[in-house]
Amino acid sequence: MKANQKQVTIVMVEDDEGHARLIEKNIRRAGVSNEIMAFDNGTDALSYIFGRAEEREEGANERYLLILLDLNLPDMSGISILEQLKSDPATRRQPVIILTTTDDEREIQKCYDLGANVYITKPVDYDGFASAIRQLGLFFAVMQIP
Secondary structure, eight states: OEETTEEEEEEEEOSOHHHHHHHHHHHHHTTOOSOEEEESSHHHHHHHHHOOHHHHHTTOOOOEEEEEEOSBOSSSBHHHHHHHHHHSTTTTTSOEEEEESOOOHHHHHHHHHHTOSEEEEOOSSHHHHHHHHHHHHHHHHHOOOO
């Protein structure tokens, strides 16, 4: 997966270590070889995504990212992270895929209203979850990143 002939880094924000391993394993099984940066909390993920303030001001933030975001994190909500990403001109166009167990219609609508590109509810059973992530990996192979 590339953008402007540059590799896209997948940023995975997932606090459940088992889910994180399963996501990465099945993305790899789908043939996606992009770097995956895994974070188990929103604070560290946002620090990575936004980079240092000086770099952003100098326009050196040439990283292309695809963000996989869980909504239920230990330090902040995924919705708060989504709001920050979509309100900043430097990250507004970064694709954000919500990958969470929450299937509340109001929460789904809120995520789309804030600019989420895709909302996926994690299946409860292992095989269903693994299959859904493999299909997501196949989707990564054909999607375009701005």
